[in-house]
Amino acid sequence: MRALPIVEVEEEDEPRLPASPRRPGSTASAPAPPPAAPSQCAAPQCTRRSRHRCAARWRSSRTQPPGCAFPWDVGRLLARAGPAEPLPMGGALLRSALEPAEARWLCREMTRLSRTRAGGPLLAAGGGLGNRPREMLSWCHPFSRLSSCGERPTRLLRWSEELLHALAPGAAAAGVRVDSLLVQVYAAGGSLLPHTDADLSWGLGVSLGAEAVFECLPRGDGAVPQTIRLRSGDIVAGEWGALRHAVRVPRAAAAPEWWDGEAFGCAAVRCSLLARQALTAEEQRALGEGRARRLYGIGLEELARRTGEEVPSLCLRLRHEAAE
Numbered sequence: 001m002r003a004l005p006i007v008e009v010e011e012e013d014e015p016r017l018p019a020s021p022r023r024p025g026s027t028a029s030a031p032a033p034p035p036a037a038p039s040q041c042a043a044p045q046c047t048r049r050s051r052h053r054c055a056a057r058w059r060s061s062r063t064q065p066p067g068c069a070f071p072w073d074v075g076r077l078l079a080r081a082g083p084a085e086p087l088p089m090g091g092a093l094l095r096s097a098l099e100p101a102e103a104r105w106l107c108r109e110m111t112r113l114s115r116t117r118a119g120g121p122l123l124a125a126g127g128g129l130g131n132r133p134r135e136m137l138s139w140c141h142p143f144s145r146l147s148s149c150g151e152r153p154t155r156l157l158r159w160s161e162e163l164l165h166a167l168a169p170g171a172a173a174a175g176v177r178v179d180s181l182l183v184q185v186y187a188a189g190g191s192l193l194p195h196t197d198a199d200l201s202w203g204l205g206v207s208l209g210a211e212a213v214f215e216c217l218p219r220g221d222g223a224v225p226q227t228i229r230l231r232s233g234d235i236v237a238g239e240w241g242a243l244r245h246a247v248r249v250p251r252a253a254a255a256p257e258w259w260d261g262e263a264f265g266c267a268a269v270r271c272s273l274l275a276r277q278a279l280t281a282e283e284q285r286a287l288g289e290g291r292a293r294r295l296y297g298i299g300l301e302e303l304a305r306r307t308g309e310e311v312p313s314l315c316l317r318l319r320h321e322a323a324e
């Protein structure tokens, strides 16, 4: 099987893009590659040296290597985007950060990654979508550390961390690392009620597909709630664990033209990626222990034994129960 561009792990695989002005529309057509000097990667837009695998991949697929087309270069991505808009508590919104072709590519990568799950993609197994978003895939789920996909999206995690640190200095100062990806899908009319992502910290959210209404609901300090329309390609850096927020996809919201609804196996019109730092196994256990005692009056191990559940999924369930 062909290696996924977003799961590349080796530093030497990292392509560097030459500077290019932002072009509205497609990134799909690349100029023909110049005749490659023997010491250079032959893939278009790639300046890495020979034996760089992106060239081999490009040659075998005969298309522009997707890894080169996505705006992996965070400095250049920020330079071509407009100024980030401040959000409460030090967060920021980068509007139209991804062009439609890039959003479509990322979305396709997510459906492809979801299919690396042993037993088939989560969504295809489950039928319809209710009023709440559903997990499409996770890598190192922020609360349970479980993964529903078979390959680590290393490159996407690294990109998210770099972008998060650039957009939210608070995240960089706090030393937040991004090791977790949670991808959820919404149907039209789907929503998340006001909440904080308790126990978590900073993270990067990428919106793909139909528009959503995102409410920032900071408490205290006279801070006023802020309502934002999140459109496909918008990126939010926020302290999700501290900022109260709610998400709603309007019933009339339509996915963009490029959206391939069939690929999800359900009536999804919006897909959101959340890249964050997962709880460590120790943090997860300590929180689960407290919740098991509060809710059931027994320790976590004992509850796991009695219910037959594995500790990570039990901790996730306890978290939901504690929030109810």
Ligand SMILES: O=C(O)CCC(=O)C(=O)O
Pocket (backbone or CB within 6 Å): 184, 192, 197, 205, 207, 245, 247, 272, 274
């Ligand atoms: O869908 C989004 O943009 C944010 C989702 C969210 O807040 C959450 O999953 O906790």
Ligand SMILES: [Fe+2]
Pocket (backbone or CB within 6 Å): 195, 196, 197, 240, 245
């Ligand atoms: Fe949230």
